[in-house]
Amino acid sequence: MLKPELNRRLTEVGPGTPGGDLLRRYWWPIAPSVDVGLEPLERRLLGEDLVLFRTREGDVGLLERQCPHRLASLGLGYVDRPRTPEAAGSPSGLRCGYHGWLYGTDGRCLEQPGEPADSTFKDRIRAQSYRVQELGGLVFAYLGPEPAPLLPRYDLFVWDDVWRDIGHAELPCNFLQIMENSVDPYHVEWLHGRYDAFLRELSGAPASEVLTKKHLKVAFDVFEHGILKRRVLEGHTEDDEDWKVGHPLVFPGMLRIGGGGLNFFQIRVPIDDENTWHVWYQTYQPGGPVPPQDVVPAYEVPLYDSRGKLLRDYVDGQDITAWVTQGRITPREREHLGSSDVGVIALRRLFAEQIDRVAAGEDPLCTYRDESTNQVITLPQEKEKFGGGDAFRREFLLHGQTRYSPILHDVLALFGDHDLVGRRAVEPV
Amino acid sequence: MGVRSGGNTDVRWCPACGSDLSGPAGFVAEYWKANDRWFLTWCSRCHTTTQVCLPHRITATEPEH
Numbered sequence: 001m002l003k004p005e006l007n008r009r010l011t012e013v014g015p016g017t018p019g020g021d022l023l024r025r026y027w028w029p030i031a032p033s034v035d036v037g038l039e040p041l042e043r044r045l046l047g048e049d050l051v052l053f054r055t056r057e058g059d060v061g062l063l064e065r066q067c068p069h070r071l072a073s074l075g076l077g078y079v080d081r082p083r084t085p086e087a088a089g090s091p092s093g094l095r096c097g098y099h100g101w102l103y104g105t106d107g108r109c110l111e112q113p114g115e116p117a118d119s120t121f122k123d124r125i126r127a128q129s130y131r132v133q134e135l136g137g138l139v140f141a142y143l144g145p146e147p148a149p150l151l152p153r154y155d156l157f158v159w160d161d162v163w164r165d166i167g168h169a170e171l172p173c174n175f176l177q178i179m180e181n182s183v184d185p186y187h188v189e190w191l192h193g194r195y196d197a198f199l200r201e202l203s204g205a206p207a208s209e210v211l212t213k214k215h216l217k218v219a220f221d222v223f224e225h226g227i228l229k230r231r232v233l234e235g236h237t238e239d240d241e242d243w244k245v246g247h248p249l250v251f252p253g254m255l256r257i258g259g260g261g262l263n264f265f266q267i268r269v270p271i272d273d274e275n276t277w278h279v280w281y282q283t284y285q286p287g288g289p290v291p292p293q294d295v296v297p298a299y300e301v302p303l304y305d306s307r308g309k310l311l312r313d314y315v316d317g318q319d320i321t322a323w324v325t326q327g328r329i330t331p332r333e334r335e336h337l338g339s340s341d342v343g344v345i346a347l348r349r350l351f352a353e354q355i356d357r358v359a360a361g362e363d364p365l366c367t368y369r370d371e372s373t374n375q376v377i378t379l380p381q382e383k384e385k386f387g388g389g390d391a392f393r394r395e396f397l398l399h400g401q402t403r404y405s406p407i408l409h410d411v412l413a414l415f416g417d418h419d420l421v422g423r424r425a426v427e428p429v
Numbered sequence: 430m431g432v433r434s435g436g437n438t439d440v441r442w443c444p445a446c447g448s449d450l451s452g453p454a455g456f457v458a459e460y461w462k463a464n465d466r467w468f469l470t471w472c473s474r475c476h477t478t479t480q481v482c483l484p485h486r487i488t489a490t491e492p493e494h
Contacts, residue, residue, distance in 0.1 A: 001459040001460075002458055005453055006457070009454075339462045342469075345460060345469050349458070352471055353471060356473040
């Protein structure tokens with residue numbers, strides 16, 4: 001249970017709020033690179049409405065959504081080259097579709113077609129622009145104060161000899177309740193184990209052996225990347241990797257998980273107080289060289305079935321259903337936590353502490369400013385998850401949201417899981 | 430023993446430095462272990478994390494004698 005005012009402090013993400021000030025100190029994914037082209041994308045991040053586009057020269061720009069002229073959305077705009085002799089040769093920018101004002105990626109107004117040719121009015125107009133960088137098939141944005149920290153080069157974003165794909169979905173709930181799920185190991189054996197077994201029983205399929213194992217012990221260590229989560233499952237010991245290595249919640253918005261050559265991030269990007277863009281960033285690493293990918297493909301993960309009910313017949317759908325049904329913002333003054341929720345409390349305490357650090361003018365956890373420590377940030381993560389990495393991979397490829405991946409069957413073939421190739425992805429494993 | 434309704438944490442002061450934890454930056458999270466109410470606190474002034482127990486019953490183990 002938390003006081004309502006503390007709950008607000010931990011869940012507000014907008015500008016001028018303590019939580020929003022903390023979250024603005026980080027780079028956030030804003031779109032898959034493959035989706036960013038000449039046609040602008042309207043995006044919302046940390047309660048701010050934005051527009052994202054790629055120039056004809058290949059640069060990515062991120063501007064406030066409203067055109068400073070008459071406040072129409074620049075999502076109505078298009079990428080265009082300057083047309084005045086004065087601006088000839090300048091790079092292309094985003095032209096507002098309403099009256100043709102043209103903006104560069106830095107927000108400078110380059111042209112105002114309706115104004116006199118000798119007018120200097122455009123020189124006094126600037127759209128708010130934000131920093132963007134591309135890494136590993138994602139476009140990242142930074143909305144915080146200068147000097148911006150480095151975009152962290154976490155291992156999965158920069159590894160060689162892997163395939164990647166990116167699933168994503170907009171979830172109608174606050175980001176914090178999603179992050180809390182990542183320090184709640186017990187939910188795995190219940191939600192993905194017993195509840196899932198119940199659904200499989202109804203459809204006549206056998207229960208998963210991977211996800212129904214009982215938790216004997218869990219632990220949470222606050223460390224340099226966030227919180228390291230460890231567990232001992234029934235039939236296992238502290239010598240198993242689930243305890244010896246564990247896997248991390250990477251502060252403030254990411255989970256690292258995997259096994260058997262399937263390693264992924266779940267990135268929880270706050271859209272605003274009541275919505276989160278959830279990104280599943282997969283890497284597939286069978287060992288040894290793999291054929292290069294031209295682009296990192298992206299796909300949307302559906303939330304609802306044909307009857308409008310939240311899908312829950314697979315691991316991520318079960319998580320999503322739990323998160324969304326907790327409410328847009330979990331009313332934590334009404335909850336009743338037990339001793340199995342200490343990981344959740346540890347995460348809330350960490351957020352409170354980091355909010356305070358930012359308010360005191362310090363850099364929060366996971367801020368990188370030294371290039372030499374940001375070449376590749378290697379995160380700890382067990383490989384033999386739940387006692388068997390290959391079994392974990394086979395379970396998750398067909399029974400996780402990767403079932404919607406456009407390259408799923410190629411991935412199965414890449415790992416030699418030929419018995420699963422051609423199997424319907426929605427079929428229980 | 431009934432579970433109290435939310436909104437009343439009972440723990441207001443930092444056990445380490447005595448600062449008021451009822452303000453917006455004070456962190457107090459309640460949870461239960463069997464019949465005992467526990468509070469994890471974090472103080473933005475002294476940066477100390479503590480756990481406070483409001484026990485249902487005080488128990489002691491008598492050593493061999």
